[in-house]
Amino acid sequence: MSDLLSTLNPAQQEAVRHFEGPALVVAGAGSGKTRTVVHRIAYLMRERRVYPSEILAVTFTNKAAGEMKERLVRMVGPQAKELWVATFHAAAVRILRVYGEYVGLRPGFVIYDEDDQNALLKEVLKELELEAKPGPFRAMLDRIKNRGEGLSAFLKEAPDYIGGVPKEVAAEVYHRYQKALRSQGAVDFNDLLLLTIELFEGHPEVLRKVRQRARFIHVDEYQDTNPVQYRLTRLLAGEKPNLMVVGDPDQSIYGFRAADIQNILRFTQDYPEARVIRLEENYRSSRPILQVANAVIEKNALRLEKVLRPTKEGGEPVRLYRAPNAREEAAFVAREVVRLGGYQGIAVLYRTNAQSRLLEEHLRRAGVPVRLVGAVGFFERREVKDLLAYARVAVNPADGINLRRIVNTPPRGVGASTVGKLADYAQKAGVSLYEAFCSAQQVLSRPQPVLAFVELLQELMEAAFESSPVAFFEQVLEATGFREALREEPDGEERLQNVEELLRAARDWEVEEGGSLSEFLDSVALTARAEEPQGQAPAEAVTLMTLHNAKGLEFPTVFLVGLEENLLPHRNSLSRLEDLEEERRLFYVGITRAQERLYLSYAEERETYGRREYTRPSRFLEDIPRELLWEVGAFGEAPAPPSHPPAKPEKALHQGFKGGEKVRHPKFGQGTVVAAMGEEVTVMFPGVGLKRLALRFAGLERLE
DNA sequence: TTAAATGTAATTTTT
């Protein structure tokens, strides 16, 4: 059936028809990436006679997985149910729920989220009587576990002191953390992937089985894979990989979470026989917007050459507004929004969450409904987490972190000192905190409240087995007087609303997915930050969010605000070249969200932590040819009076050379200047890599 | 045990 191809452009068709072997699809922003993957999967089934039960598609978010699945159902019908479409983590959970015991997991293991991890880490620090702040240790844990190379590799590279303690002590923190996780029957997000790797490596027969279920593999957003996901992908793909990775190095913005852009850049080295397909036709944005996007991203060195080509004709010029201060910038946005109307299609994007405040304030004042995305995720609200903690303890009483969380929530006279005594006892006796609770009689002089709590828990444990999630939560609410306690608190009404929202979410889940309480918890753990429940969000509103949150979305009108040095690029990203390029990609991602209308703005003065700061326009604005920008005045359309051009940084930091220039080096040959600072230039030499060179000695020759 | 007071640090955050 040719209709799978007829609506696609030639590059998309090539991707869809690709059959066996590795392939890299470099999919520019708005190039119909998902569409291509979906068609490819359908094509595999229809034309290549591949069973849906042999196809795996990995995405990074549940939202993406859900969308892909939905489109596939529409395209190929109910067979799509047999396809395996999941996030890395969800796929891992599915595997570990079956084979987890092979790698030492107990059947009812729970997944610890970020809060739980932090709480556990704090306990470990306390146990070791370290006064140190958890921050540096948290970073250490993430680093070790994101790379998956183990502790020893980390210790070789680590500085001598971590968080003020010798790194050998820090190593002990790591050990204890891991041990504590396991003894509580818990895993963190990284463990899900690491243990799956361990499972595959130690049990080839399991790997073989899973491979049968994944003969054709797709990995979406490949530029965002971290080293562990990379290894997992390679393991799964095996010797003769039918592996199609899809992504865009120019949209790699999660380096700080250990995503390694090199994974996609190196793909053709990993798989020399790989076919490379570039999707460069853009169906989203008008020509002027794409011209700006191309001009910006072209200055990066760490990328695969690619130019977005418009398919839309015409379009308004990109506007630039220079505001005297951040307030005026926000006021400008609000005025323009009011003038445009149609709030639904408008987004205001910024680098840091702190910027949202002013914007929200001014928009609200102008009577504009606002949807703030991503501040505090629904499942992260305290009262919601409290209720979930009951469920997690009921499923797995060994979970000390969540046990601590609920023991006095709502208050029942079991405070920190009581829990401390019980924890000491647990430690000495080598039992779990829960078991210590059960022995309260021997530990406490007034064990009554604790014993009553234990009794409650025992009822809940039974309920966890027998009841549906909704019934379980009802029972918790009933038995603990949760609602009544909430009502007493400030913001009680809102918190109660959230509780009701959780019940509704559980009810929806029962209808759509169905399953045990434990399965519900998995699903919550894996979707955590995701979508806001429908309840509160106004239907028609302007969307406010960070650039990171905007990835994958599109809006007819986009405001990109705060385009200033120290904000974008952020001050913490100025010193390292890779970070600076990531900041540029962030800008690029922002630009490419816009379909028809794009506003760029910066303020000459902004308050940071209550201090007034004078700012300079972002260096990225310099990358945009003047003729592509239309400078507007405070009231919109009128071209601004004579204005300063998007100003240059105060002093030229470079001598002669400038980012983007082509040069020749006597030894490394031709390259592109990535950055120039003082006496030093950094040059990307294709095939050689990045080199930092001293201007005086390098003997660089400018090519034009 | 809880509430007020003080100190401190402040990017981004798919799972």
Place this chain on the structure above:
DNA sequence: TTACATTTAA
């Protein structure tokens, strides 16, 4: 400035 976490007082 403000959000939070820990300390201190009631």
